[in-house]
Amino acid sequence: MKMRRLRALVASLAILTLVAGCGARTGDEGQQGSTGGPGGQQAAKQELVVNLGAEPPTMDPGLMEDHSSITVATNIFEGLTRLNPDGKYEAAMAESWETSEDGLVWTFKLRDGIQWSNGDPVTAHDFEFAWKRALAPEFGSPYAYQLYYLKNGEKYNKGEITDPDQVGVKALDDKTLQVTLEAPTPYFLSLTAFPTYYPVPKKVVEANPNWAAEAATLVGNGPFKIVEWVHNDKLVIVKNENYWDKDTVKLEKITFLMVPDGATNVTMFENGEVDVNLGAIPQADLPRLLASGDAKVTPQLGTYYYIVNTTKPPFNDVRVRKALSLAIDRKAIVENVTRAGELPAYAFVPPGIPDVSGDFRQNAGNYISEDMEANIAEAKRLLAEAGYPDGKGFPPAVILYNQEGAHQPVAEAIQAMWKQNLGITNITLQSQEWKVFLQTRHNLQYDIARNGWLGDYLDPMTFLDMFTSDSGQNDTGWKSKEYDELIATAKRSADPQVRMEAMHKAEKMLFDEAVVIPIYFYVNKFQEKPWVKGVLHPPIGAEDFKWAYVEAH
Amino acid sequence: MARYVARRLLSGILTLWVIASLTFFLSRAIPGGPFDSEKQLPPAVLENLNKKYHLDWPIWKQYLDYMWRLIKWDLGPSFRYANQTVNEIIAQGFPVSAQLGLMALAVAVVVGISAGIISALRQYRWQDHLAMTLATVGFSVPSFILGSILIYIFSYRLGWLPASRWGTWDRAIMPVLALSAFPTSFIARLVRSSMLEVLQQDYMKAARAKGMPGYILIYRHALKNAILPVITFLGPLSAQILTGSFVIETIFAIPGMGRTFVTSIANRDYTLIMGVTMFYSVLLVAANLIVDLLYAVVDPRIKVAGGGE
Numbered sequence: 001m002k003m004r005r006l007r008a009l010v011a012s013l014a015i016l017t018l019v020a021g022c023g024a025r026t027g028d029e030g031q032q033g034s035t036g037g038p039g040g041q042q043a044a045k046q047e048l049v050v051n052l053g054a055e056p057p058t059m060d061p062g063l064m065e066d067h068s069s070i071t072v073a074t075n076i077f078e079g080l081t082r083l084n085p086d087g088k089y090e091a092a093m094a095e096s097w098e099t100s101e102d103g104l105v106w107t108f109k110l111r112d113g114i115q116w117s118n119g120d121p122v123t124a125h126d127f128e129f130a131w132k133r134a135l136a137p138e139f140g141s142p143y144a145y146q147l148y149y150l151k152n153g154e155k156y157n158k159g160e161i162t163d164p165d166q167v168g169v170k171a172l173d174d175k176t177l178q179v180t181l182e183a184p185t186p187y188f189l190s191l192t193a194f195p196t197y198y199p200v201p202k203k204v205v206e207a208n209p210n211w212a213a214e215a216a217t218l219v220g221n222g223p224f225k226i227v228e229w230v231h232n233d234k235l236v237i238v239k240n241e242n243y244w245d246k247d248t249v250k251l252e253k254i255t256f257l258m259v260p261d262g263a264t265n266v267t268m269f270e271n272g273e274v275d276v277n278l279g280a281i282p283q284a285d286l287p288r289l290l291a292s293g294d295a296k297v298t299p300q301l302g303t304y305y306y307i308v309n310t311t312k313p314p315f316n317d318v319r320v321r322k323a324l325s326l327a328i329d330r331k332a333i334v335e336n337v338t339r340a341g342e343l344p345a346y347a348f349v350p351p352g353i354p355d356v357s358g359d360f361r362q363n364a365g366n367y368i369s370e371d372m373e374a375n376i377a378e379a380k381r382l383l384a385e386a387g388y389p390d391g392k393g394f395p396p397a398v399i400l401y402n403q404e405g406a407h408q409p410v411a412e413a414i415q416a417m418w419k420q421n422l423g424i425t426n427i428t429l430q431s432q433e434w435k436v437f438l439q440t441r442h443n444l445q446y447d448i449a450r451n452g453w454l455g456d457y458l459d460p461m462t463f464l465d466m467f468t469s470d471s472g473q474n475d476t477g478w479k480s481k482e483y484d485e486l487i488a489t490a491k492r493s494a495d496p497q498v499r500m501e502a503m504h505k506a507e508k509m510l511f512d513e514a515v516v517i518p519i520y521f522y523v524n525k526f527q528e529k530p531w532v533k534g535v536l537h538p539p540i541g542a543e544d545f546k547w548a549y550v551e552a553h
Numbered sequence: 554m555a556r557y558v559a560r561r562l563l564s565g566i567l568t569l570w571v572i573a574s575l576t577f578f579l580s581r582a583i584p585g586g587p588f589d590s591e592k593q594l595p596p597a598v599l600e601n602l603n604k605k606y607h608l609d610w611p612i613w614k615q616y617l618d619y620m621w622r623l624i625k626w627d628l629g630p631s632f633r634y635a636n637q638t639v640n641e642i643i644a645q646g647f648p649v650s651a652q653l654g655l656m657a658l659a660v661a662v663v664v665g666i667s668a669g670i671i672s673a674l675r676q677y678r679w680q681d682h683l684a685m686t687l688a689t690v691g692f693s694v695p696s697f698i699l700g701s702i703l704i705y706i707f708s709y710r711l712g713w714l715p716a717s718r719w720g721t722w723d724r725a726i727m728p729v730l731a732l733s734a735f736p737t738s739f740i741a742r743l744v745r746s747s748m749l750e751v752l753q754q755d756y757m758k759a760a761r762a763k764g765m766p767g768y769i770l771i772y773r774h775a776l777k778n779a780i781l782p783v784i785t786f787l788g789p790l791s792a793q794i795l796t797g798s799f800v801i802e803t804i805f806a807i808p809g810m811g812r813t814f815v816t817s818i819a820n821r822d823y824t825l826i827m828g829v830t831m832f833y834s835v836l837l838v839a840a841n842l843i844v845d846l847l848y849a850v851v852d853p854r855i856k857v858a859g860g861g862e
Contacts, residue, residue, distance in 0.1 A: 058635040065590075140605030142588065145595045158597040213636035231637075231645050232808030233718065259717055259806035263701060267709045267716045435585025435821055442593065452591060472593035 041552040047253040048532065048550065050543075051265055053279025055232045055258045060212035061198035062134035065142045071278065071542035072256060073195045076117075076220035076237055080108050080127070080177075080192040083538050085547055089189040089458075093122060093199065093221065094177075103184030103494035104151075108177040115242040116201050117225035124171035126199035132156075132164045133205070134196055146196040146456070149188065151180040184494030187459035193541065194457070223249045223546040232258055250534075250549035269294065269527045275550075276535065277527035278543060283406040286525065287339045295527050297341040301350055301539040302454035302522035303463065304342070306399075306414070309444055310515065311477035314395060319386040321514035324448075326379035327421040328414055329372050334520050337409045345518035346370060348510055349463045350455070352539050356496045360460050364504050367511035368518075376421045383422055391423030397447040398430050402437040407450050410519065441475045451475070454522065455540050460503045461490065467506075467515060478515045561845070565838040572834045573623060573827070577616055580818075580826045587632040587821040606632060606824075619827065628828035633820045639828035642813060647832070649719060650797030650809035656729045658787075658794055661736035666783065668737075669744025670776065676749065684741060691738035700731040700804040717806040728805045732798055736790055740783055747779040754778075781852055788844030792837040796829075 056069035061077055064070055082092035091097075094108040114122040131150065134141045135157045148154040151168030155161045168180030181188065191197055201219045204211050211217045215229040215236075223245070224237035235256040239249050259265055262280035266289070269277045281295055289295035308315040308324065315321060330344035343351070346366035353360045369375055380390070388394045399415060401407035411429050418424045427448075432440060441449045453473075455462040466473035468484045483506055490502040510516050524537045531553035536544035588594055588602050603609045607618065622629060628639035668688065672681040691699075707727060708716035715724050751757065752775060760770055797811025810829060817825035 055634075057633050060636060063635045065592075137601045138605065140602045142594060142598060142602060144598050144601070154597070157601065210636055230808065231642075232812070233720075233806075257718070257806070258808075260812075261717075261804050261806065264704060264717050264804055264806060267704055271708055271712065271716055273715060273717075433585075434819065435589050436583070438589045438591070439584045472595060 042250065043531070043550040043552045046251045046550050047255075048251060048275045048545070048548070049255045049257065049273065050276040050545075051257045051259050051268070051274045051279045052235075053258065053260060053265070053277075056235065058212060059218055059226070059229075061195040061200060062130060062139065062141050063143075063212075064195050067542060068258075070195055072226075072235060072237070073198070074222070074542045074544050075224045075254070075546070076218075076222040076226055076240075077195065077198045078222045078243075079194065079197050079199075081189045082546075083190075083193050083536070083541055083544065085534070085536060087538070089193055092193070093127075094192075097189075103186070104181050106179040106181070106188060107172075108179065110175045110177065111244055112175075114221065114244050116204075116219050116221050117240050117242055118201070118204070118219045119242060120201060120203060120219075121174070122199060122201075122221050123174040124177040125174065126202050127177050128169050128171045129202040129205070130198060130200040131169045132167055133200065135167060136164065141196070143196045146191065146194060149181050149183075149185050149191065151182050153182070183491055186494070186496060186499070187457050187461075190458040190540075224251075224254065234258070245546075249546060251545055254545055266527075269529075274527075275529045275532050276543075281525055281527065283409075289527065290340065293530070295340075295525060297523040297525050298537040299343075299350075299352060299539050300454065300522040300524045301352055301458075302452065303345055303348055303350055304410075304450070304452045304519045304522060305345070305348070306448060306517040306519060307441075307451050307476045307515075308448050308517070309446055309477055311444060312447065314386065314388070315397075315447065317386050318514055319382040320388070321517075323379040323383040323386070323422060324418065325368065325514055325517040326375040326382070328417055328517065328519065329421075330368075330519055331370070331372075332417075333410060333413050337413050338406070338520065340523055340525050342520040342523050344370075345520050347507065348516055348518050349460045349507055350521040350539075353455075353458055353460055356500050360500070360503075364507065367508065379422060388424075391419075391425060394424045394426065396426040396428065398428050399448045399450075400430050400432065400437065400440065400446045401450040402434045403431045404434055407431070411450065414519075442472075444475065444477050449475070451516075452522070458540060460500075460507070461487075464503055464506050464510075465491070467510060476515055478513065480509065480513070483509050558842075558846075561842050565842060568838055569831070569834055573620065573831055574616075576827055576830045577619060578612075580821070580823050581612070583818075583821065585821055587823060589821070606630070623827075623831065628831070629824040631817075631822055631825045633817070633822045633825065639824050642825065643810065643828060643832055646797070646808060646810035646813050647795075649807060650802070650811055651795045653719075653725070653728055653732065653801075653807060653809060654791075654795040654797065656725060657733035657736070658791060660729060660733040661740055661790075662783075662787075664733075665737040665740025666744050666776075666780070668741040669779075670748060670771065672741065672745040673748035673752065673779075674771070681745075685745070688738035688741045691734035692742070694734070695800075696731050696735065696798065697800040697804060699734055700727065700801060703727040703731055704804070717804070719805075719807045719809075724805075728801050728807060731804075732794065732801050736786075736794065739786065743782050743786060744779055747782050748775060751775045751778045777851065781848070784844055784847055784851065788840045789837060792833065792840040796833045796836060 052068045052071060054068045056072050057066060058064050058069055059072065061073055064073060078092045080092060080094035081089040084090045093110055093114055095111040097106055097108045099106055110124055116122055131147055133139055135144055135147050135153050137157055137159050144157045152161060152166045153168065156164060156167050170178045172178050199221065204219045208217055215226045218226050220226065223240060223243050225240040226235065226237050228236040236253065238253045239251065240246065243249065257274065259268065259279055262282040265277050265279050266281060266285055268274040281289065286295060308321055310316055330346065334342040334344050346368040347361065347364065349360055351359055351361040355363045383391065399411045401411050408429065408431060415427045415429060418427055440446055453463065465471065465487050468474065468487050469479040486502045486506040490499045493499050526537060528535065531551040533549055533551050534547040536547065588599055607615060631637050631639055631642060634642065668684040672684045675681050704716050704727065707714040714727055718724055757774060760774055797809040799811040799815040802809045802812040813825065814829045817829060
């Protein structure tokens with residue numbers, strides 16, 4: 001009895017958090033974290049210990065591609081633009097910009113007096129140098145394709161042209177950067193806040209190509225600068241006195257730790273050894289920590305979804321795919337299985353991306369109904385039509401997922417729902433090691449597989465161009481000329497009306513053809529002491545401490 | 554002696570070559586590559602990366618190149634840690650793992666041997682029962698559970714010790730305990746049983762009959778013989794414990810080599826897998842050689858005269 005009451009309490013608290021999570025999501029972009037809330041006095045000691053969870057593999061903005069590197073880089077570097085607490089990309093290294101009529105040429109004016117942490121001025125040449133360097137084939141940047149928006153960027157990276165001066169980036173003088181794009185890119189300002197677009201100190205890098213390996217040689221231009229880096233143990237950054245907006249920066253020092261183990265993280269947080277934990281939190285502890293307020297969530301621009309191998313019977317039948325999708329109770333999964341305040345996904349593009357006006361998701365609404373009863377009835381009808389009434393005769397199939405993370409409970413829930421709602425009894429589960437899993441899925445050697453995608457920039461395109469016929473990301477086997485054409489139309493056009501219409505049509509197609517089975521929209525999960533204020537946990541990109549401070553406690 | 558050492562060195566090098574070749578081909582035979590991730594790289598970018606790290610070369614050329622560099626102990630760049638070489642990563646991680654390992658080893662040897670002796674001398678009395686019960690626990694409880702329990706008690710409940718990381722003596726206590734539990738128990742049981750065996754020997758009875766004082770008897774005659782199996786065990790144990798424990802280093806966030814080894818496999822960081830494996834193998838071969846030489850010193854029955862025995 002006691003146990004049941006406790007459980008009910010935990011469940012209702014979890015739902016409360018969920019509702020709170022939804023609340024944060026409505027609003028234009030969603031206000032992340034509280035900046036300068038009322039009442040709070042600043043503590044005398046403005047220092048934080050933050051657990052990253054992993055050693056950043058590199059501090060070179062041109063080479064980085066993982067979350068822990070990008071988190072540190074966000075705080076010690078700065079691009080032309082920066083994501084601010086209101087969710088807008090504001091002027092950062094750039095002071096202002098102009099766009100040509102056709103949307104192809106962008107001219108950025110840099111601020112006066114901007115400096116590297118070693119005192120050298122930041123110039124437009126540093127940007128030109130950084131972008132061309134990241135595109136150079138021999139440099140081997142994994143994220144080079146983020147610069148394919150630049151004119152001839154892709155050709156240069158592929159080795160089709162060898163003259164870097166043909167790439168669409170040019171410093172007209174120390175203060176003016178002219179960027180020429182391949183196609184109009186309305187979300188370009190969200191790209192210029194991304195690490196691959198950061199400047200690097202030309203003089204320093206030319207003198208020492210391995211400049212980013214250690215704290216002693218690393219030079220940045222962000223709100224903080226690196227002072228110590230003990231690999232696999234800690235990385236210390238302090239306020240950068242050369243930063244143009246240093247008056248906004250209140251924190252004096254952040255010590256990043258790299259503690260990988262979830263249980264250890266939770267203990268360190270509760271012991272007060274860590275103020276902010278961005279590393280792992282054990283799935284088993286999450287509901288408890290969310291309920292007590294020791295763990296928090298903010299929306300993340302990402303979708304957790306399932307795909308089926310559309311080249312293989314019975315999944316080549318769109319009715320089967322639709323039935324499988326309809327028979328999943330997404331609400332039950334986020335409330336009973338994942339339990340971290342994720343939003344059930346009834347469409348593919350997550351909320352929080354602007355449309356011509358308003359929110360792309362809200363404007364389009366759901367593509368799958370929230371009414372489970374109707375969904376199940378429809379799913380049963382479709383399955384019977386496809387020749388498997390009440391699941392009879394449905395061939396054995398395997399749900400494939402990777403061992404790491406909590407994918408198995410979701411797979412088990414889906415297996416049970418298909419059994420209960422559709423009468424399909426011979427679905428089995430199989431887990432594989434991460435890299436083996438990726439290859440199996442990519443080679444279409446699976447029946448049903450889990451998948452997940454985090455957006456790269458603030459535009460629906462980052463969720464839609466992955467399903468074109470030639471996309472390396474399309475592991476469904478589904479190919480459609482019509483879909484390719486819609487994506488191409490959106491990419492060619494500078495007219496927001498035309499772009500958004502094409503992308504809405506494209507997303508609808510994914511559901512008419514049941515190419516994807518979305519489950520939920522991701523959230524950022526983290527722990528943060530109540531006196532830590534103003535840390536940005538944005539839906540895309542990494543945690544930003546520029547506006548953060550410690551409240552007296 | 555010199556010929557024996559030379560022969561052992563030669564066979565050691567042969568062993569290392571076999572290990573290097575096997576690891577080289579096996580690591581590349583696992584599905585998935587170093588640059589696979591949820592976000593598939595465009596083919597052109599992947600090609601550039603393969604070129605940068607010479608993964609576009611035919612496999613025999615990569616192998617010969619690697620072997621040549623291995624002879625010079627140039628272990629190449631890490632794929633995952635783009636700004637670091639494998640030599641640098643080992644140079645950072647090994648001293649930490651070795652420091653932790655040496656402490657654990659010292660605890661294991663001192664505590665293990667003492668407990669073993671006491672158990673043997675007080676056979677079937679409470680000292681023996683206590684020591685052997687503890688040894689059974691230490692022997693059978695996996696180190697990750699022991700580590701978690703220690704953190705729970707001493708950091709979470711009592712708040713006496715920091716939960717993780719490395720660098721000060723109070724941070725070392727829990728990982729050293731967790732890491733030494735198994736070898737301590739093993740050594741204690743080993744010493745106990747071999748002590749009991751030695752104590753039954755006729756020469757012990759003779760010595761005792763002659764009126765030799767107890768501690769000399771124990772130290773000079775019993776222990777010296779009883780210690781032999783421990784030395785056998787210490788060889789591979791030292792190499793293993795010095796190169797770090799993945800579990801302990803992960804739980805306590807210790808920047809050692811054990812963690813690097815396991816994550817390098819998950820990352821398919823070929824050069825790092827190779828580098829750490831070879832480093833470990835060299836240590837293991839060396840440790841075994843030293844143990845064999847130690848036998849000669851400790852056990853007069855063994856003569857390591859080279860040539861025909």
